[in-house]
Amino acid sequence: SVNESVKNDATTDQASAQNSVEGQSQIQQDASNHILHPFVDNHALKNKGARIMSKADGVYVWDDQGKRYLDAFAGLWCVNLGYGRKELIDAASKQMATLPYYNLFFNTSTPSTVQLAKAIAEIAPDHMNNVFFTGSGSEANDTVFRMVRRYWDVKGQPNKKIFIGRHNGYHGSTVAGTSLGGMKPMHKQGDLPIQGIEHIRQPYWFDEGGDLSPDTFGLIAANALEEKILEVGADNVAAFIAEPIQGAGGVIIPPATYWPEIQRITNKYDILLVVDEVICGFGRTGNWFGCDTLKIKADLMPIAKGLSSGYLPIGGVIISDRVADVLKSEESGDFLHGFTYSGHPTCAAVALENIRILKDEKVIENIQQQTGPYLAEQLQTLADHPLVGEVRTLGMLGAIELVQDKATRTRYPGDGKVGGICRDHALDQGLILRATGDTMLLSPPLVITKEEIDKVIEMTKNALDKTLKDMQ
Numbered sequence: 001s002v003n004e005s006v007k008n009d010a011t012t013d014q015a016s017a018q019n020s021v022e023g024q025s026q027i028q029q030d031a032s033n034h035i036l037h038p039f040v041d042n043h044a045l046k047n048k049g050a051r052i053m054s055k056a057d058g059v060y061v062w063d064d065q066g067k068r069y070l071d072a073f074a075g076l077w078c079v080n081l082g083y084g085r086k087e088l089i090d091a092a093s094k095q096m097a098t099l100p101y102y103n104l105f106f107n108t109s110t111p112s113t114v115q116l117a118k119a120i121a122e123i124a125p126d127h128m129n130n131v132f133f134t135g136s137g138s139e140a141n142d143t144v145f146r147m148v149r150r151y152w153d154v155k156g157q158p159n160k161k162i163f164i165g166r167h168n169g170y171h172g173s174t175v176a177g178t179s180l181g182g183m184k185p186m187h188k189q190g191d192l193p194i195q196g197i198e199h200i201r202q203p204y205w206f207d208e209g210g211d212l213s214p215d216t217f218g219l220i221a222a223n224a225l226e227e228k229i230l231e232v233g234a235d236n237v238a239a240f241i242a243e244p245i246q247g248a249g250g251v252i253i254p255p256a257t258y259w260p261e262i263q264r265i266t267n268k269y270d271i272l273l274v275v276d277e278v279i280c281g282f283g284r285t286g287n288w289f290g291c292d293t294l295k296i297k298a299d300l301m302p303i304a305k306g307l308s309s310g311y312l313p314i315g316g317v318i319i320s321d322r323v324a325d326v327l328k329s330e331e332s333g334d335f336l337h338g339f340t341y342s343g344h345p346t347c348a349a350v351a352l353e354n355i356r357i358l359k360d361e362k363v364i365e366n367i368q369q370q371t372g373p374y375l376a377e378q379l380q381t382l383a384d385h386p387l388v389g390e391v392r393t394l395g396m397l398g399a400i401e402l403v404q405d406k407a408t409r410t411r412y413p414g415d416g417k418v419g420g421i422c423r424d425h426a427l428d429q430g431l432i433l434r435a436t437g438d439t440m441l442l443s444p445p446l447v448i449t450k451e452e453i454d455k456v457i458e459m460t461k462n463a464l465d466k467t468l469k470d471m472q
């Protein structure tokens, strides 16, 4: 029809007006014309063109040009069982055929969701037996924000409202998630943090420890919490929130003195301890939870990502009996909070199967005994490289600090430019790493083999060599 042809012409005009970058495929142009990509300079993307990832298997992903990449970042810290696991696909399709969706509102539950909650309670620390389900890690942290304040209200201590988080912490991208996190560039967009959230220093010895020993610095960083509590008044503080190991901030593994001191302080002042397990949960540190590895007793643990190996979106908050007993008490009444997709039965079925595989295939034991130590040993061989200031690993997490001067831990000028160069050299060779400033991050699928780790190391070394040449 005439109308249709007018519309088609208009669409073509519009498309060519928006983007006609030479050498870009139609899908790349469509991507930058029709998607506002998250955490991306969308203007720059128009000229660069997005990498279009179109299939995956095991630890590998392929772009639409047929180029293969070893994904040493497990998607976004999440594809813990690797790509293409038929059991997860079958679990989803079976559940979809039976009951694709129902909700947990109005006194209802669904079998796969109940089974998942029970399975999580079994692997969680003994004092944690309840889950509040969400669709993502950010929603989990928004849930924490409301749940903690509700807890103190019901307990008759409504003044306890203030949250303390950390600079350079990451707890997601929603309003509460961004505010609890300590990413300054994120705070600048949208007048965040919201009221009632304070931040203390991070336990980042490499960048901030100066001449102190890591253990001394760890105590100083932890004591910042006590100082902040005394500054705002313990009666006003609701909770402290932190990642066991900061992920997005740079795989920052705190000194051994840090967490015991934090635990002492939160106990002393009767403050809830929220340990964000969105990255560390479900095996990444070589135990079910980061809390197990670092011996932390949390009151709440937000989870997501590895819960379903990223195959479907699901998150939640694992709740200690201390908090659950209050929120389930007669006085508490309705908790007016929840999402359409809280406890989505299809996502739950996939998560349940994911946990079964982690158990049956002894994936976590394998990290603890085999691949974790191997990754640590192999990555450590890069510590001698002239560009490398420090190598850190724990379980299937790794970081490589890039520096101009090894002895003084001095960075190159340019605000994280070197990390970007190194990441691009890795990509050229077919290796996906992430760069946070001048820190290279690794978070491979938990099922990565020793042979695949060898390939990661080889390509990383090449990327470091090429980066060093660029800097000379």
Ligand code: PLP
Pocket: 136, 137, 138, 139, 141, 170, 171, 172, 173, 243, 247, 248, 276, 277, 278, 279, 304, 305, 315
């Ligand atoms: N918490 C931590 C520690 C994270 O690393 C992330 C995401 O990277 C989130 C929360 C937010 O999770 P989501 O992106 O699923 O909202």
